[in-house]
Amino acid sequence: MSLMTMIVKMSEGLSKTCAIFFLTLLFSLPLGMIVALLRMSKVRIVSAVTRFVITVLRGTPLMLQLLAVTYGPYYLFGSNVARNKLIPVVIAFSINYAAYFAEIYRGGIESIPIGQYEAAEVLGYSKFQTFMRIILPQVIKRIMPSVTNEVVTLVKDTSMAFTVSYQEMFTIGKQIANSQTSFMPFVVAGAFYYIFNVIVDYLMGRIEKRLDYYR
Amino acid sequence: MADNKNTAGSGLISEESPGDPSILSIRSLQKVFGAHTVLKDISLSVNRGNVVSIIGPSGSGKSTLLRCATFLEHADGGDILYDGCYAIRDGVRASKAELNRFRTRFGLVFQNFNLFPHYSVMRNITEPPILHGEDREAVRARAAELLHKMGLEGKENAYPYQLSGGQQQRVAIARALALNPEILFFDEPTSALDPELTGEVLKVIRQLAEEKMTMVVVTHEMPFARAVSNRVIFMDGGVIVEEGHPEQVFGSPTQERTKQFLRNYQQ
Ligand SMILES: Nc1ncnc2c1ncn2[C@@H]1O[C@H](COP(=O)(O)OP(=O)(O)OP(=O)(O)O)[C@@H](O)[C@H]1O
């Protein structure tokens, strides 16, 4: 198989790689905020349970979580494994990344000085207005570097979908590598991820620049 | 004052307490942190157009008093009335909606400004009244006027980090004034400033005093307190030790603790 054919075949999986990437961000970024707010809840039991769930999600391999979400229902309830593996893959990724984003959000929220809340309260901002207008914009600026880190990691983590044989780019590359006994597909995969991340870095840098107007 | 006590606890919390001309009156205020009673039986009232300065050593409860009056802390006992209406009665707060209405009557200027760093000077000042439903253009015009008064023309589009501490504090004062409060609280407004910037902020407060703005100022600037106040309150250990006309408190204090505090201050 020529290098060109490899690249073409693997590119066909790229759309699925992108699907995992974008859908995971779409769901995990807001879900992470909900988890962060639960984690900071004043109701002890809520924050304790959330904290436990976060430690499990961060303390066990994403690969295991992928297997659990994809095949768990079959072993537990005898239900069929989802025909479209994209669904369990995105669910597992979203939940896992939400746990990481939650901790980033929490760190960001807790780093905002209490005086910001107090000033807003005295000026008559409601709790919701305070969060949306005063706190959140400052949090976003502060957490951008950490979020960029996670997004870069997510690009690379999409390759883990091979554990459930979801036909994204890396899974296809691995199959070609096996059938052709060639290392070349891995080099191609590496190049794809690298280029993907160069783009991610550029875009995140642009966002950070736009938030540079204040300190 | 005491005869109003017997009505406490009955009926509507925010009903009027008759015959009280003051904008703010605080009666037997108590505040406890854990096992530590920080405010013990504080009573004071502030008349319209007056400037009241609060002085006292660190930890005497000055900030806590202002924070209770502005609802940032929950008073544990006593009454707080604005314009004769109960905001807090026997340590019980009025409803959320009512407290929000009381909040429109006062402004608070913090020691460290607490401007919103992601907003321009203009937006810092205009957003609160706009959120209260005021007309955008009217608010902007008023903000421009206030900035002029604060000596901050041309800074509309600056961000807080681009301003000196003294300028930031003047923006904070403009932000509080933009809501047209009846009374303005200051908690050590110049303590976070370099000495050469203190004057410009004190000058603005002095100007407000001349315009008969009602103010309560916690300060360590004794000459300033002596010059602008109608009344000075000396606090120590959570109680008001001495209060009176500034010439009396500074010139011939009667209490030993006041004398000692002022003596330490002059050194
Ligand atoms: N949130 C809190 N929890 C526990 N104790 C508190 C809290 N806030 C204040 N205190 C205590 O209450 C007392 C009064 O504090 P406060 O800040 O009102 O003093 P202050 O007169 O403003 O002092 P300073 O001149 O240093 O600002 C202090 O002993 C302080 O430690």
Ligand SMILES: [Mg+2]
């Ligand atoms: Mg203080």
